Amino acid sequence: MPEPLPPGSTIGILGGGQLGRMLSVAASRLGLKTQIYNDTPDAPAFDVAAASTVGAYEDASLLSDFAKRVDVVTCEFENVPAKALHVAGEIAPVFPPAKAFSVAQDRLAEKDFVSGLRIPVAxxxxxxxxxxxxxxxxxxxxxxxxxxxxxxxxxxxxxxxxxxxxxxxxxxxxxxxxxxxxxIVPFQRELSVIAVRGQDGETRFYDVVENVHQGGILATSRVPASISDSVVFEARKIAGTIAEALNYVGVLCVEMFQREGEEPGLIVNEFAPRVHNSGHWTIDACRVSQFENHVRAICGWPLGDVSRHSNAVMTNLIGDDVEAWPALAAEPGLGLHLYGKAEARPGRKMGHVTRLTPKTSD
Missing domain, CATH: 3.30.1490.20 (ATP-grasp fold, A domain)
Structure with missing residues (x-):
């Protein structure tokens, strides 16, 4: 886009889950509107968007009509069919670029791409x-x-x-x-880097996140991570290299392992071409969240401040965890975020909480 989209412009989001919901909230703070396209009628993002469309991602006619009503298109999940991106891209700018999705959608292509950049993988x-x-x-x-x-x-x-x-x-x-x-590579910790890259190539990095998974699902994310400056430098370098190779625009998450007994010892597990669960803490702990910075990037705005003002631990509310919302809402200093999903099921992310403490450097 030759010029930044002005306030009042409309962002089209493919996907209506909690990430689309939080993107819509962030966009509204900047005077921007969102329209959501989702393949089911119960999308949480519908509650907070200016307009919504229910249709299959293979419906070229409906997707085309959707793209005509917006100024830029983005995605809240990485498995958007390539055809949907192509149809939307014929009418409106699409960020991140389609290549990022084609690579991330195929684990073999992803491993080949990352290793081709001489970045270690398992x-x-x-x-x-x-x-x-x-x-x-x-x-x-x-x-x-x-x-x-x-x-x-x-x-x-x-x-x-x-x-x-x-x-x-x-x-x-x-x-x-x-x-x-x-x-399976023995590792001492799981890390992720949330990067944001603008249309002009400027790239900024949030603090490196230390993650804990349970049953394959992210349980907690903590900042700052218990790592040295050299590991921080290498982690950001890896994320920046991937973003540049993809000619990326928007927020990118790169997940990594730090090998046991090695410094920096980082290997890339995978990357996600979208805002990410391990970046949810930025809503409460940063001046500009990952969601706002994604909106800024795809709309051609200046990128926002990625510094944090507090330490943070983000905890996902999985399944019945959400039933504790009254006690959580009463807890001082806690940021409660519920996603508006009608039914709590095992393994389903229903919300998250962020606990803040005074900022330390490490």
């Missing part, structure tokens, strides 16, 4: 059948994770393999889908 091999899997296990070793190449998130679409004899059963568990075998 050992991996493509798997299309049992023969491939047996060869991959001989090369990668065990323990390992067999992951579907597409549509895996929050621990879904993957199974652990501890011995060669488990290969056939593991392949059956993922429905014999095209897959990736990935070696």
């Amino acid at each position: 050992p991996y091999a493509a798997v299309d059948n049992l023969g491939d899997l047996n060869k991959a296990l001989a090369r990668v070793g065990t323990p390992a994770l067999l992951k579907t190449r597409r549509f895996g998130y929050d621990g879904k679409g993957q199974v652990a393999i501890h011995t060669q004899c488990e290969a056939e059963t593991a392949l059956e568990k993922i429905g014999a889908a095209p897959s990736l075998l990935e070696g």
Whole structure:
């Protein structure tokens, strides 16, 4: 876009989950409107958007009409079909670029892309059948994770393999889908970097986040992470390299492991071309949240301040955890964020809380 979108402009968001909801709230603070496109009528983002459309992501006609009503298009989840991005992109600017989604949607393409940038990743091999899997296990070793190449998130679409004899059963568990075998690397902590890159290439980084997962789902994110300055430098360098290679615009999350006993010892697990769960703490602990900065970037605005004013621990409310909302709402110093989902189910993210403490440097 040659000029920044002025207040009053409309952002089209493909996807209507909690990320679309929080993007819409952030946009409203800047005098911008949002329209949501979602394939089901119960999207949480519908509650806070100026307009909404229910339709299949394969419906080219409906998507085209949607794109004509907005000034820029973005996505709140990475598995938006390529056709939807192409249809929208024929009419309105789409950020982040389609390449970021095509790479992130396929775990094999993602690993090839990151390793092609000479960034360390876990050992991996493509798997299309049992023969491939047996060869991959001989090369990668065990323990390992067999992951579907597409549509895996929050621990879904993957199974652990501890011995060669488990290969056939593991392949059956993922429905014999095209897959990736990935070696399990011993690590001392999980980290993520939330970066934002503007249309002019300016890139800023939030403080590195230390994450804890339970059952494949993010449980907590904490800043600052318990890492040295050299690890912070390397983590940001890796995220910046990926963003630049993708000609990225918007917020990008890069998830990493720090190997045991190594400094900096970082390997990339995956990246997400969108605002991310491990960046939710920025709403309460930063002057400008990841959501506002994504809006700023895709609309061609100057990027906002990414510094934090407090230490923070973000905790997801999973399933029935949300039933504790009365006590949480009464807790001093706690930021409570509920996503407006009608039904609490096991493994479903219903909200999050952020607890702030005075800022320390490390």
